Amino acid sequence: MTLAFDKPDCPPSFLQRLDPRWKLASVLLAVLALALLRTGGAALAGLLGALLLVVLARLPWRWYCLRMGTALTMYLLFLIWLPLVVEADHDTFDLGIVTVSLTGLIRLFVLSANLVGMISLMLVLLATTPLHNVFKAARALYVSRLLVFLMLLTYRYVFLLIDEFARLRIALRVRGFRNRADLHSYRTIGQVAGTLLVRSAERSERVGQAMRCRGFDGEFRALDEFSTTPRDVLVFSVMAGYAIGLVAWDWFAR
Amino acid sequence: MDTQVAIEFQDLSFTYPDGKQALHDLSLQAAAGDTIGLVGPNGAGKTTLFLCLAGILAPQKGTIRVAGLDPRNAADRKRLPAHVGIIFQNSDDQLFSSTIADDVAFGPLNLGLPAEEVRRRVAEALGRVGLTGFDERVPFHLSGGEKRRAAIAGVLAMRPEILLLDEPSMFLDPRGRRELIRLLNELTVTKVIASHDLEMILDSCRRVAVLDQGKLVATGAADEVLRDSALMEAHGLEVPFRLRR
Numbered sequence: 001m002t003l004a005f006d007k008p009d010c011p012p013s014f015l016q017r018l019d020p021r022w023k024l025a026s027v028l029l030a031v032l033a034l035a036l037l038r039t040g041g042a043a044l045a046g047l048l049g050a051l052l053l054v055v056l057a058r059l060p061w062r063w064y065c066l067r068m069g070t071a072l073t074m075y076l077l078f079l080i081w082l083p084l085v086v087e088a089d090h091d092t093f094d095l096g097i098v099t100v101s102l103t104g105l106i107r108l109f110v111l112s113a114n115l116v117g118m119i120s121l122m123l124v125l126l127a128t129t130p131l132h133n134v135f136k137a138a139r140a141l142y143v144s145r146l147l148v149f150l151m152l153l154t155y156r157y158v159f160l161l162i163d164e165f166a167r168l169r170i171a172l173r174v175r176g177f178r179n180r181a182d183l184h185s186y187r188t189i190g191q192v193a194g195t196l197l198v199r200s201a202e203r204s205e206r207v208g209q210a211m212r213c214r215g216f217d218g219e220f221r222a223l224d225e226f227s228t229t230p231r232d233v234l235v236f237s238v239m240a241g242y243a244i245g246l247v248a249w250d251w252f253a254r
Numbered sequence: 255m256d257t258q259v260a261i262e263f264q265d266l267s268f269t270y271p272d273g274k275q276a277l278h279d280l281s282l283q284a285a286a287g288d289t290i291g292l293v294g295p296n297g298a299g300k301t302t303l304f305l306c307l308a309g310i311l312a313p314q315k316g317t318i319r320v321a322g323l324d325p326r327n328a329a330d331r332k333r334l335p336a337h338v339g340i341i342f343q344n345s346d347d348q349l350f351s352s353t354i355a356d357d358v359a360f361g362p363l364n365l366g367l368p369a370e371e372v373r374r375r376v377a378e379a380l381g382r383v384g385l386t387g388f389d390e391r392v393p394f395h396l397s398g399g400e401k402r403r404a405a406i407a408g409v410l411a412m413r414p415e416i417l418l419l420d421e422p423s424m425f426l427d428p429r430g431r432r433e434l435i436r437l438l439n440e441l442t443v444t445k446v447i448a449s450h451d452l453e454m455i456l457d458s459c460r461r462v463a464v465l466d467q468g469k470l471v472a473t474g475a476a477d478e479v480l481r482d483s484a485l486m487e488a489h490g491l492e493v494p495f496r497l498r499r
Contacts (some may be wrong), residue, residue, distance in 0.1 A: 131352040156350045159394050206347040209310045214412065215335035215364030223359050223369055223376075 008063040015057045015128045020137035022232035026239040027125045033243035034117045042250035043113040050117035057124045082108040136222040260286040260444035266316035276302040278468045291459035292448040295490030299468040300448035304418045309334045339409035343420040345401035355389035361412040379411035399430030416444045423451040452494040
């Protein structure tokens with residue numbers, strides 16, 4: 001199956017050669033900074049910084065846009081209403097029969113810019129670092145072992161669950177099931193969800209057994225050794241400085 | 255350790271927490287280098303027996319020695335993965351890393367081996383199962399047969415002296431199955447193969463043990479036991495095609 005989050009074939013870039021620990025720390029810091037921004041100028045600067053990294057990482061645009069589009073579709077459904085929510089202290093203007101809140105429009109811009117910036121940073125990280133190295137780097141940065149394993153195994157097994165769901169769906173359809181807004185459909189969907197849950201629990205039990213059979217003691221290990229170079233420290237310093245600068249600018253601009 | 259006996263258990267019994275007794279007073283001995291076929295219908299207790307031998311499940315009764323270690327002893331249990339490898343029935347349960355190389359390296363890394371040695375073992379194990387060049391492939395992109403071979407590589411990389419294989423030919427096409435039999439026959443380690451594929455058992459094992467409802471009902475030379483049509487019929491099995499007269 002091809003639902004996997006494949007690492008794209010990016011042309012070589014300096015971002016690929018960075019130590020994953022420093023890269024992860026830089027990206028997390030930048031994501032945190034973007035999440036804190038509230039003003040339009042700082043949000044725009046943050047977005048431009050993130051897009052610059054996308055260009056420097058030489059991500060395939062099709063790959064990038066497809067994932068960005070999918071993520072934004074989900075969020076924009078919630079954000080799109082912001083300009084239409086008018087409160088007493090908002091500046092407004094009329095657009096035909098609709099009154100648009102300027103404050104809401106700016107909020108929509110800030111939130112969208114932050115969102116695009118954060119997703120771009122995560123895509124840069126995932127496209128330039130093998131996933132197992134991201135997990136190993138997370139452990140090196142003292143991210144909870146449980147959380148790291150939860151992410152690793154979720155990534156690995158979510159596709160199997162999707163496969164199982166697809167098989168169950170086919171099994172339902174070949175027996176004449178059509179999803180309608182009636183009690184029978186709701187009951188059937190509930191049963192499918194229950195079946196998936198039980199199968200997941202059984203699978204997690206078996207995966208745990210297989211891991212213990214191969215000497216797993218709860219510690220995450222990977223083959224690649226990390227080593228810090230002056231370039232890693234430099235990139236981290238630049239990104240940390242940019243992130244702190246953005247937050248400071250945003251703070252004083254409020 | 256007694257070098258002649260690889261696996262030995264006496265009066266082994268195991269009951270699941272829900273009260274279902276899966277193993278009843280099983281006793282068996284396997285010499286080092288032996289290949290034993292474990293046959294029986296679904297639910298006979300084959301997988302439970304493997305999990306007990308690997309120290310994953312703790313039997314309530316009986317004694318076990320596997321590679322000279324007692325799986326019920328905590329200190330011995332930690333050493334067991336270096337000596338005993340299990341190939342699980344469903345390879346998807348065993349392949350959880352994001353690349354094949356990582357998955358094969360998982361066991362050797364857990365053994366605390368240096369990176370160079372782990373790399374050497376990964377390359378060797380992948381070569382042995384015919385998956386050279388698959389290092390960076392992701393497990394969910396592989397076919398059933400390739401997944402099975404990757405799972406075997408993950409265990410071979412740990413260089414166990416005992417291999418427990420649970421339905422190894424399941425999900426394999428005829429060519430994959432033939433390659434698996436060839437691979438198994440090349441391995442000189444002690445092997446216990448649980449399978450419904452009695453033709454494969456005949457090709458790979460000199461001895462078989464018939465397990466039904468948690469009880470060991472027959473042991474002996476593979477062709478003699480599997481030829482016994484009354485025994486096979488009574489325990490939900492069939493005489494392999496080539497032994498039928």
